[in-house]
Amino acid sequence: MKILSYPFDNAQILKRKRSIKKQLISDGSSRIKKKIAVLGGSTTNEIVNILELFLLNYGIEPEFYQSEYNAFWQDAMFGNEKLDNFDPDIIYIHTTNRNIREYKLSMTATQSETDEMISNEYLHFEEMWKKLSEKFSCPIIQNNFEMPFYRLLGNRDASDYRGKINFINRLNDKFYQYSQNNENFYINDINYISASYGLQKWTDTAAWYMYKYALATEAIPELSFNIANIIKSIYGKNKKMLVLDLDNTLWGGVVGDSGQQGIEIGKETGVAEAYTEFQQYIKQHKQLGVLLSVNSKNDYENAIDGLNHPDSILTPDDFITIKANWNNKDMNIEEIADEISILPDSFVFVDDNPAEREIVHSQIKGIAVPEIENVETYIRTLDRNGYFELTTYTTDDIKRNDMYQANMQRVRSQKAFANYDEYLNSLEMTAFIDKFDDVSLNRIVQLTNKSNQFNVTTRRYTAAQMDEVVKNPDYITLYGRLNDKFGDNGIVSVVIGHKDGKDLHLDLWLMSCRVLKRNMEYAMLDKLVLRCRENGIENIYGYYYKTAKNSMVKDLFTDFGFETINKTDDSASYILKTADHENKNNVIKVFDNGGN
């Protein structure tokens, strides 16, 4: 929804929140339900109201628990029947510098006395986080502290150990250290958000004195949007690819008209410098695992020419695919989606031309189309929208662009073979398939939470839940990593089943679409059956639950040789007797760690 994407009009969102909510609820889209406990050190009502809008817009239907005013610590430490029964999926702790208890200005305090104040304040929080994660094993989102609105020591407040700004910066550092060492713990950086918004505007003292809001009413959408971005990222709803126009988007001018020498890029002019910094910003996304592609109305040769400009930061091989032609841009986007097997609702389309944006926005459901205005604000607009909010980061992310590029090479080489088996054999595939291990768990969680298409149950797991699955001997787990002569595809498939006597029920079976039609699913099946036999399992039960996106696996189990038990429009169940199974994979060499 446009009103909810950056740059947004805070006052409009606040004023029209009821009608916006009605519109979102009636738009017919399907949403995942999540229970969110908001533990506040100040009033949170309006923060929650606006957070609800942003989450609905991200495909998440929230149910909220709010602690009584300033009861965040009591709720966490001593329990609260209402909160216990609520059993949250996510906890958000909204504390601000108004909640700092230990800081007392004392110009005679020694350094070590101040250290102790900081340590006490920190431990007060750490104790609470530990208690909460023990009890609920769910992700925790915690505000850091924003800067105070006055400085008793003036500029010295930042550098002197007795200053409050100094105190807050050091306390924040301790929060970050906890965050680095605890996976399910995320910092909501209100220190940045308030600075970006303007600290003087953010701190509305009247709102504190009268209503106990720790920030100005008008700033609430900034805060709620920031929280929503973290939550949607945790649930795998980040965008995955930037689809970029060229002329006047990645460089100034039209390469087809003025030739390679005529476009503005480099350091010669202010405009050229702006495009250069934008290109650097785009290129850095590759390291985050964000894919890049081009969608431009241009002759192909001219487009390549532009990207080969000596000052261009981006070069043709930075892109997974380059669509430079005269087709409609929405058609190009559909083609890109097909070629790399990613749904276009995870694309961000960046184009300076409002008409092109409009057609793409209206034709491609769910695609993000930021309203970029002038080159000097391109970065800000993209950045503040939080499309790629980073909550987990794995080594596969770094390599993702290479993996997709290798995939495009595979597609091209495929055309040279007489039949498909010959092609598969030529790939010289090897797979590592074994039970979950600690090293791979991050990637397994990440893949589990973002796979939509090749996913029979679309069940999601937080890192904490996955941890429990690993520890529980009643589960059989498998993950698969696929290699071939073009490169490592990384971890691409995850299977979880729970034992019940001589039966195994499959909770999860998913695979990354970038290894479709490589027989990897057969390799996983063969290994699963083997593990089942070793564990005395006689029957494997498979389940399919239909979603808007997973029709490609509706016949997966019958293809595997399972028999149908029950089938309706929305779901089906199947059974396979492990004794009857014959290995189906004969093109991938499979390894494991040995043992079971």
Add this chain to the structure above:
Amino acid sequence: MEKTAIMAKLTDVFKDVFDLDDVVLTYDTTADDIEDWDSLEHINLISAVESTFKMKFKMKEVSTMKNLGEMVSIIEERTKL
């Protein structure tokens, strides 16, 4: 700005904030007359009025305002050229 013009603009703000198709406001209207106008929504209303008229209420005014008439008077005063 004239009081009648202020009332007309205020009516639009009320319709937005309380999501009403129609609402008749008078100088005597108070929070008791509008169902969703509770203390939580009051904050939102004040903020919407402030952004619409590009002015700020003083804290004292917010806590002593008795009815819409008083609100209109303050807005009139504050938006005088």
